[in-house]
Amino acid sequence: MLRCAELGLSAEDLDSMTxxxxxxxxxxxxxxxxxxxxKATQADIDAFFG
Incomplete structure (x- = not known):
């Protein structure tokens, strides 16, 4: 819970998260x-999903 608080997550936020x-x-x-x-270029991204 401490780490979640450090991320700014509330108990309500956690209810909707896995x-x-x-x-x-x-x-x-x-x-x-x-x-x-x-840094990935558009060509890198296209190759990854291609």
Whole structure:
């Protein structure tokens, strides 16, 4: 619950979320400080979904 509070999630928010959604948010928050060497282009995205 502490980590959810740090994300600004209320008990009402959690009622409509799965654990997977909460885990995804926690992972994204942990990655906020990461610097990536490569930014995907539209061609990369098209190749991924192509």
């Amino acid at each position: 654990m997977g959604m909460v885990y995804d948010m926690l992972i994204e928050r942990a990655n906020d400080h990461e610097k990536y060497n490569y």
